[in-house]
Amino acid sequence: MSKVKYYYDSETLSYRKIESKKGRKLGIILLSILGMFLSGFLLLLIYINLPYVETPKEKELKRELANMNLQYELLNKKMEQAELVLGQIADRDNNLYRVYFEANPIPEEQRKAGFGGINRYKDLEGFDNSKLIIATSKRLDVLTKQIVVQSRSLDEIAKMAEEKEELLAAIPAIQPVKNEDLTRVASGFGYRTDPFTKARKFHWGMDFTARRGTPVYASGDGIVSRADNTATGYGKHIRIDHGYGYESLYAHLFDYNVRKGQRVKRGDLIGFVGSTGRSEAPHLHYEIFKDNERINPINFYYGNLTPEEFAIMLQNAQQENQSLD
Structure with missing residues (x-):
C-alpha cells in the first residue's frame, strides 16, 4: 500500500492530500526503463572491449613476456656465436692440429651426437612453451657435449705437443709481416x-x-x-x-x-x-x-x-x- 503524502496550504491553513498524476508516473517508469537500457548498453560495451582493456597485472605480465622473448633471442645469438667459434676450432683441430701430430680426426657424428635412451626432458613437458624450452635445452646439451669432446681433444694434442716440441718450433706458425x-x-x-x-x-x-x-x-x-x-x-x-x-x-x-x-x-x-x-x-x-x-x-x-x-x-x-x- 502506497504512502499518502500531504502538503501544507497556507491559504486555508490546513494540510491537503497530494494527488498523484498518471502522466507523471508514466514518465518515471519510462525514465527508469531508459536508465536500465543505457546501463545495459554501457555494460555491453565494457564487456565487448574487455579483452582490450589491460589491468596493471596484465601489463606487468606482458612486459615480463616481452623481456623473456628478448632474453631468448639474445641467448640464441650467443649460442649461434658459440657454435660458430666451436665449429672453427673443430675444423682447425681436425685439419691442422691432429694432422700435425698424425692423429686420427674426430668423426663429425661423434662431435655432434645427441643423447639417446630415456627422455631427458620429460620434466619440461606440459608447459605453454614446452617445445621452445626443450629445443633450447637440447641445443645447450649438444653444445656442452661438443665442448667436452673438443676439450679432451685439445688435452690429447697438448700431450702430443710436449713430445714434439721440435716439430712445433719447425711448423710455420706466425705471420711473416707484423x-x-x-x-x-x-x-x-x-x-x-x-x-x-x-x-x-x-x-x-x-x-x-x-x-x-x-x-x-x-x-x-x-x-x-x-x-x-x-x-x-x-x-x-x-x-x-x-x-x-x-x-x-x-x-x-x-x-x-x-x-x-x-x-x-x-x-x-x-x-x-x-x-x-x-x-x-x-x-x-x-x-x-x-x-x-x-x-x-x-x-x-x-x-x-x-x-x-x-x-x-x-x-x-x-x-x-x-x-x-
Whole structure:
C-alpha cells in the first residue's frame, strides 16, 4: 500500500492530500526503463572491449613476456656465436692440429651426437612453451657435449705437443709481416682475378701489402734452401725448409737478410718487402707447402694472432678480389 503524502496550504491553513498524476508516473517508469537500457548498453560495451582493456597485472605480465622473448633471442645469438667459434676450432683441430701430430680426426657424428635412451626432458613437458624450452635445452646439451669432446681433444694434442716440441718450433706458425707494418691483407688463398690478364685463376698463397723495405720474418725454424731471383714470377724470394715436410716461400722481396744454407729461427729477420718479379705493387707473397703440396696459409697464424685478429684476417682473406701477382 502506497504512502499518502500531504502538503501544507497556507491559504486555508490546513494540510491537503497530494494527488498523484498518471502522466507523471508514466514518465518515471519510462525514465527508469531508459536508465536500465543505457546501463545495459554501457555494460555491453565494457564487456565487448574487455579483452582490450589491460589491468596493471596484465601489463606487468606482458612486459615480463616481452623481456623473456628478448632474453631468448639474445641467448640464441650467443649460442649461434658459440657454435660458430666451436665449429672453427673443430675444423682447425681436425685439419691442422691432429694432422700435425698424425692423429686420427674426430668423426663429425661423434662431435655432434645427441643423447639417446630415456627422455631427458620429460620434466619440461606440459608447459605453454614446452617445445621452445626443450629445443633450447637440447641445443645447450649438444653444445656442452661438443665442448667436452673438443676439450679432451685439445688435452690429447697438448700431450702430443710436449713430445714434439721440435716439430712445433719447425711448423710455420706466425705471420711473416707484423700487423702494425701491414697496410692490409690484399688477397687470400683461392680463386682471384689476375692483375695483369684480368682472368680468374687460382692464387696459391696470401698477399700482405706493406711499404717497400718492411721487415719479413721467418715463420718457423728451418734452413734457407733458396735465396735468389731465378724462379719465374717470384722475383727475389726465399724458401725455408722446416723439415717434417713443411716449406715456406717469401716472394717479391726488395732484399735478403739471409743466405742459402743458413739456419734460422722463428721470428728471425730474413728479408724486406719489395715488388720484384711479377708484381703490381709492394707486397709479400707468402706460400706454405706440406709434402710438396701448397696449402692455405690462413691456418698457420695461431702463434701471434688473437682470436679477434684471426677472425678479421679470415674475413679479408675470403674475399674474391684481385691479387697483386
